[in-house]
Amino acid sequence: MRNEVAPVRHGTMRERNLAVVLGEVTRRQPVSRARLAQVTGFTKTTVSSLVATLKDAGLVKEDGPVRGGERGRPATAVSVNGDRVAGLGLEVNVDYLAACVLDLGRRIRHRHIVAAANQGRDPERVIAALTRLAEQAIAAAADQGLSVAGAVVALPGALDRMRGRLRTAPNLGWSDVAAGELLEAGLPPLPLPADYDNEANLAALGELWFGDGPELGAYVHVSGEIGIGAGIVVDGRVFRGAHGFAGELGHVVVDPGGAPCACGGRGCLEQVAGQEAILRAAGIADATATSPASPDGPLSALVALLERGDERALTAVRRAGESLGQALAAAVNLLDPDTIVLGGVFSTLAPWARPAAEAALAGGAGVVRGSPPRMTVSRLGGDAAALGAAALVVERVLGDPGKLLTVARPTAAPAP
Amino acid sequence: MRNEVAPVRHGTMRERNLAVVLGEVTRRQPVSRARLAQVTGFTKTTVSSLVATLKDAGLVKEDGPVRGGERGRPATAVSVNGDRVAGLGLEVNVDYLAACVLDLGRRIRHRHIVAAANQGRDPERVIAALTRLAEQAIAAAADQGLSVAGAVVALPGALDRMRGRLRTAPNLGWSDVAAGELLEAGLPPLPLPADYDNEANLAALGELWFGDGPELGAYVHVSGEIGIGAGIVVDGRVFRGAHGFAGELGHVVVDPGGAPCACGGRGCLEQVAGQEAILRAAGIADATATSPASPDGPLSALVALLERGDERALTAVRRAGESLGQALAAAVNLLDPDTIVLGGVFSTLAPWARPAAEAALAGGAGVVRGSPPRMTVSRLGGDAAALGAAALVVERVLGDPGKLLTVARPTAAPAP
DNA sequence: CTCAATTTGTACATGACCTGGACTAATTAA
C-alpha cells in the first residue's frame, strides 16, 4: 500500500551519509572536504570523518594539496578511486557471450566478447562458458589491482531477477534455466549479491552511462533483435511494471487484421519490424539460421542491399520504420518520455528507417505534450547490455558504499 | 543521473522512525508497544519514546489496557487517532466543484459537491467558489475538532504541480491559470504545503484507498470523461513520465486512417470511445451542451437507451469498448499492470462496454505475461478525484508525520 | 620580509537518539 519504510539506526544514517558524500565526490571530483561540507550541509568535521571511511575502503583517494591561487590554506583534492574496486557485467545472447569490467570511474578495464552459437545449445554448457569468461575477467581485474565488488548478468528473456532463473528465452530456445545458480556455483563469492536482468533493460541503462547520458531525461530505448523490446528508464531507474514485462513494444498492434503473431494477436509490431520480418520482406532468405561467421549476422547482407539502393530492401526497412513509429507513438502517449533511443538492429538500420519512424511518431504523438520526443540513435555496440550491467554494479557501489565496508578491504593488509 | 540522496541527521532519523512506527500502527491497529517493538525491530524503549511523540502530536491515541486472556501484564492498545488531524481534497471539474475532508482513519468527515457549469466560465470566479467550499470544509472540520493538515487540489488539465498553475484545461476552455495562487490567497495557511495534480491521477489514487485497495497491485485506472485519460499507479505512486503527460490513453491510435483528431493524428481512441463520440454514434444529439440540471449529464439519456436495448446505442458502446480494449492492450504491453480499473463514464457504461473491451484486450495483450490483467470497475462516484486528493493528504501525514510535529498542535492548549 | 587575513582540516566536548539490561507493573496458572 504505502512504501515500506525501514527503521533507521545510527549505522543506517552513516551509510546514507557516506553515499551522500561519495555522490558529491563523483559529481564534482576533484573536490575539497571544505567544499563537500558546503554542498552537503554537513560540518567539516563530519565530512572529514566520512571521507576517511571512504578512503579506508578504497573508494576515494586524496590527490595531494592543490594551490587554487586564492589565499588560505590549499585544499587537498578528494576524488573517486578508480584503482581498487570494479564492477563485472556479463551477457548471454543468441550469438555471443560477453564480459566487461568497469572501474569506479566507469573506465573499461577489460572487455571480452566471444562469438558463440547459443541458440538451442545446452544451457549448462553455455553458462559454463560464461563462468570461464567471468573468471578471466575477475583475474584480469586482479592483475590491475582491482577487486570485483559484484556482478550483474544480462539474459535474453523473461526471468526471476532475484534468483537469476530464466523462465523463457524464446530466441535461445531455453526455458526454466537456473542460470544464476549455475553461474554462482562456479564463481568465487563476491561482496555484493549477483543480480540478473533482461538484456533490453540493461542495454537501456548502458545508454544512460555511455551514450548521451543525463541529456536523455526519461527515455525509451528500443532494442530490436529477433524480438523487439523496449527498456523504459525514468530517473535513472528501469520501469518494469508489475511482473517485469513492461516495454513489450514488439507486441503492440500496428496493423489490426494483419499477420497473426505467436502471441495470439494480429498485426503485432514484430510481424512487420522484427529482424526476421524485415529480412523476409527484403527478400533475404533463411533469416533464422544465424551464422556466427558473419560478424553482424544476416543483417550485413541487408545493409549491403540498402547501400546499393535496392528498392525492395528500402521499402521493407521504411515500412518497418513506419510501424515502429506507430508503436512508439502509443508508447509516447502512455509513458511521456523525453527521448527515444534506437538501439539493436535499429541503430544499424537507422539511416534508412529513421525518417519513416520519426514521421509516424510525429503523426500520432499526443496533443498536450506539444512536440514529439527527440529520437536518437545508440552509438553503443553489440555488448551494450554487458556494459550496462557492469555500470549498474558501479552505480550500486557508488549509491550505497556502506554495503562494501563490512566486507570489502580488497587484498587485505593488517593495520600496523 | 542517480537519485539524489539527502543528508541524514539525527532529526531525520527520528522522523523516519516516527513514520515507521506510525505505519505499523495504521497497519495493525490496535497494537501494543511491545508488538510494535517486535515488528519494527526497535527496542521497547525506543518504541515508547516514538509513540509518546506521536501521541503528543495527536496522531495516535491509547485505548486503555486490553486483557488478552493470556497471562502477563495487559497491553495498552495504541491506534491511529482519527479525531485530531484531517486532510482536505478539492476538485474543479467541468460540471461541478467538490470538497472532501478525511480524518486519519480515512473516514469521510465532510463532503460537498456543488453542480456548476464551469466550462468557459471566468477562472477567478470558479476558484473563488472553490475557495469558499474549502473554507466551509475547514470550518466543518474544526467543528468536529479536526485540524486540516494540508490540501491537495484536483484540476482537469495539464499543470505545473508545484505551483498549481494550470497550463491548459481543454474541457474548461482555460489556459495558463494560476489556480494555486488564487486559491491559497483566499485560504489560511496550512501546515503542509498545498499540492496540485491532474484529476485522472488523483481519481486513480482514490481507487487505491477506497476501491479494491492493495489487491490492485500495479494498475491502470481509465478515467473517461470528455477526454480519456489513464492514471498509472505502481507501488502506490503515480507514474507521470517526464513532463506529467503519461497516460494519455485517449490519443493512442486504434484505427489508423480513421477520423482525424485535434491532436493531429487519425483514429485516436477518443474519436471512437470519447463521451461525445459515443453519444454521437448512439444518435444522441448535442453532446457538448452539458446541462448541470440532469445529474449524470447527457449520459443518463444514453443509459436509458441501453437499458431499453436500443440497438444503435448498444453498437456504439460495444464499439467504444472494443477500441478501449485495443488501446489498453498497448498499455498492457508497455506497462505490465496487474489490473485495469474502469472509471469515469466507463464505470457507468461497463455493463455494456466491458465484454467487448475484455475480448479486445485478451486478443492483443502480450505473449510473455501469459494472461491479460484483471479488469475491474470503479465503484467510486463522481468526486473520486476529491476523495483521492484528500486521501493523498492523509497518506502524506502518515508517511511523514515529522513534517507536522514542528507546526502542528491543533487548537493549542498550554501544558500545565 | 613580516604580519594580518583567510581558508583548510582536525581535536574535543556536547547533544540527539537508539540500545540494552535492570526494574516495576499487572496479569494468569498453579
Add this chain to the structure above:
DNA sequence: TTAATTAGTCCAGGTCATGTACAAATTGAG
C-alpha cells in the same frame, strides 16, 4: 499466595553528527 509471564519505563552506554576551538598552510599588504 506464589511463580511465571508479559508490558512498559528508567537509566547507563554507545554511535554519530554538531559546534567551537585550534593548528596548518597559504596570499596580500605594509
